[in-house]
Amino acid sequence: MNQVRGPRGLSGPVVKANDWKGTIKRIWLYMEKQKAALLASILFVIISTLLGLLGPYMIGIIIDEYIIPKDIAGTLRYLVFLGLVYVGAALFTWLQSFMMVRVSIQTIQNLRQDLFDKFQTLSLRFFDKRKHGDLMSRVTNDIDSLNSALSQSIIQIISSLLMLLGVTIAMFSLNWLLAIVSLLVIPLITFTTKKLITYSSSHFIKRQRDLGELNGFIEESITGNEVVTLFGKEEKMNQQFSEINERLRQSAMDADTVSGYLGPVNNFINNLGLCFIIAIGAAMTVQELASVGIIAAFVTYSRQFFRPIAQLSNLLNMFQSAIAGAERVFEIMDETPDLLDKDNAVFVESFEGNVEFCHVHFGYVEGKPILKNVDFQVKSGEKIALVGPTGSGKTTIINLLMRFYDVSAGEIKLDGRDIRDYQISGLRKKVGVVLQDTFLFSGTIMENIRYGRLEATDEEVISAAKMASAHVFIKHLPEGYQTPITSGGFNLSQGQRQLLAIARAILADSDILILDEATSSIDTNTEIEIQKGINSLTEGRTSFVIAHRLKTIENADRILVINQGEILESGTHQELLQKKGFYFKMYESQFKI
Numbered sequence: 001m002n003q004v005r006g007p008r009g010l011s012g013p014v015v016k017a018n019d020w021k022g023t024i025k026r027i028w029l030y031m032e033k034q035k036a037a038l039l040a041s042i043l044f045v046i047i048s049t050l051l052g053l054l055g056p057y058m059i060g061i062i063i064d065e066y067i068i069p070k071d072i073a074g075t076l077r078y079l080v081f082l083g084l085v086y087v088g089a090a091l092f093t094w095l096q097s098f099m100m101v102r103v104s105i106q107t108i109q110n111l112r113q114d115l116f117d118k119f120q121t122l123s124l125r126f127f128d129k130r131k132h133g134d135l136m137s138r139v140t141n142d143i144d145s146l147n148s149a150l151s152q153s154i155i156q157i158i159s160s161l162l163m164l165l166g167v168t169i170a171m172f173s174l175n176w177l178l179a180i181v182s183l184l185v186i187p188l189i190t191f192t193t194k195k196l197i198t199y200s201s202s203h204f205i206k207r208q209r210d211l212g213e214l215n216g217f218i219e220e221s222i223t224g225n226e227v228v229t230l231f232g233k234e235e236k237m238n239q240q241f242s243e244i245n246e247r248l249r250q251s252a253m254d255a256d257t258v259s260g261y262l263g264p265v266n267n268f269i270n271n272l273g274l275c276f277i278i279a280i281g282a283a284m285t286v287q288e289l290a291s292v293g294i295i296a297a298f299v300t301y302s303r304q305f306f307r308p309i310a311q312l313s314n315l316l317n318m319f320q321s322a323i324a325g326a327e328r329v330f331e332i333m334d335e336t337p338d339l340l341d342k343d344n345a346v347f348v349e350s351f352e353g354n355v356e357f358c359h360v361h362f363g364y365v366e367g368k369p370i371l372k373n374v375d376f377q378v379k380s381g382e383k384i385a386l387v388g389p390t391g392s393g394k395t396t397i398i399n400l401l402m403r404f405y406d407v408s409a410g411e412i413k414l415d416g417r418d419i420r421d422y423q424i425s426g427l428r429k430k431v432g433v434v435l436q437d438t439f440l441f442s443g444t445i446m447e448n449i450r451y452g453r454l455e456a457t458d459e460e461v462i463s464a465a466k467m468a469s470a471h472v473f474i475k476h477l478p479e480g481y482q483t484p485i486t487s488g489g490f491n492l493s494q495g496q497r498q499l500l501a502i503a504r505a506i507l508a509d510s511d512i513l514i515l516d517e518a519t520s521s522i523d524t525n526t527e528i529e530i531q532k533g534i535n536s537l538t539e540g541r542t543s544f545v546i547a548h549r550l551k552t553i554e555n556a557d558r559i560l561v562i563n564q565g566e567i568l569e570s571g572t573h574q575e576l577l578q579k580k581g582f583y584f585k586m587y588e589s590q591f592k593i
Helices: 021-069 071-120 125-130 132-174 177-185 186-223 223-229 234-260 260-286 294-332 394-401 422-428 445-450 458-467 494-508 526-537 573-579 582-590
Strands: 355-362 371-378 383-387 410-412 431-434 512-516 542-548 560-563 566-571
Touching: 021 071, 021 132, 021 573, 071 132, 071 294, 132 177, 132 186, 132 294, 132 573, 177 260, 186 234, 186 260, 186 294, 186 560, 260 294, 355 394, 355 573, 371 394, 371 410, 371 560, 371 566, 383 394, 394 445, 394 542, 431 494, 445 458, 445 494, 458 494, 560 573, 560 582, 566 573, 566 582
Parallel strands: 383 542, 383 560, 431 512, 512 542
Antiparallel strands: 355 371, 355 410, 560 566
8 A cells, every 4th residue: 555655854773782681682582482493403512512522532542542552453443433423523513503594594584574564563753764775774684694693603602612611521531730721711812802892892783884874875876766867966876875885894894803803813812822732731741641642632622622712702703793783673673653553443344434633733743843723524425625835734634644643632533533543454444545656566567456455356456447547558568457567667657657556546445535646647638537537436435635736626525725734725616716815826826717
């Protein structure tokens, strides 16, 4: 359904403080729904970790009991067994990754669905304040970043922690002195990791924000490409894009550069620790305090000990980006819709169409009123025209009637009841709208007309198209009603798109009809035919017509003249002309009387 929009804002998203604990907890609430797969993945991690720990121990045995005594046969037997251990470790490592990918994909699917569902509950006021490209970035880039972290990072973090625990136990069981030497580097690694992550986290949040801004600019420039070309502003757009792109490059460079220090610094510390282990181990071997096999096993264990630490450091970099993206997603999830059904909201099958605006006041921005004490009544079946200068508040009246916004003061009644008492979805289904700027979805012409009533038959669709005078051009298209339409319908003319929108509204057969400059993009001859269809459509039902071409609303039951948010005059066409007031001057400016 086409939606009537108020003024568009250009403010970007608000970046909240980095909340690691809260965000991770919320992610876990999604992940725990995949308990079976998670438990299987953890089991595979434990098995692969144990097999990985068994390898160095076997190497020590091979050296001490077979290589040094020069037992070739025993060495070969143990090597075969060692090979099977490493094959098993590789197999269970793959299984743990496979199961974690399943968990990640399902988690992301649920999160993306909840985010999309949330979008459907938010009012136009929310979308008016945000760039659409930034919202798209949250659904795509931010969630994809989280997907990468979940599928790759979570299981590796678990594996790394288990490996650290297992290696620590194994090292202390082999030689407590060398184990203590190995652990001495942990405080230094922890200190550097914490400092670098704290410093780089703000850069990751800024990178995600700048990426959203860039996506918003791209979406806006593509949508408005025709206007850009008409005014020759390509160079200006390129300059603006370069500025935003440069900001993204700088924030990405800052984030990646700072986080990039983490791996090399920790690797240096790890290698430094390994040097101490080898030096002390060599001294102990000379003094016969440890065997060559134990030292060899210990060196291997120490590498296994440092590797998870380095992995954890690198994984935290990826996780920072994911958490920053997840925060932006949950920011939307935490939005409270400003329009909600009451607990006892009423659903009705149909409306009679009696509408009453009772001293209505409204402004899109607090302190800047658009409508001021608007008060009028419409009886069922009446055709009401709203006329006035641009920005006078005509479309705002329609916005309020559709309950895209709620009034600031006063009330709007439908069939004697405040429209806030009705279910929002039920109310909007009973109101048909044809906008000046028509939006069509990608699909066929048949599907776009049927959008007005999904259960309609092909014959009903064609009948609605004939009534709207759209059948004339449709039947001459190569594929007729099965002609594909691009998103937005830009492979059709503006007039053709509007004809399809009128057909869609006719098919919906709503109790109340709203026509917002519905014939503005149609030539005069076609307009005559369409008016016949519109007159038939409005027969017996309440209808509101917004028009600048006053000739098209001369037969309205009543005309409301609006200026600066107030109703100046009300009456039929002839009555208003006789008053020789504001309407008379508007009509005189279009036609010589």
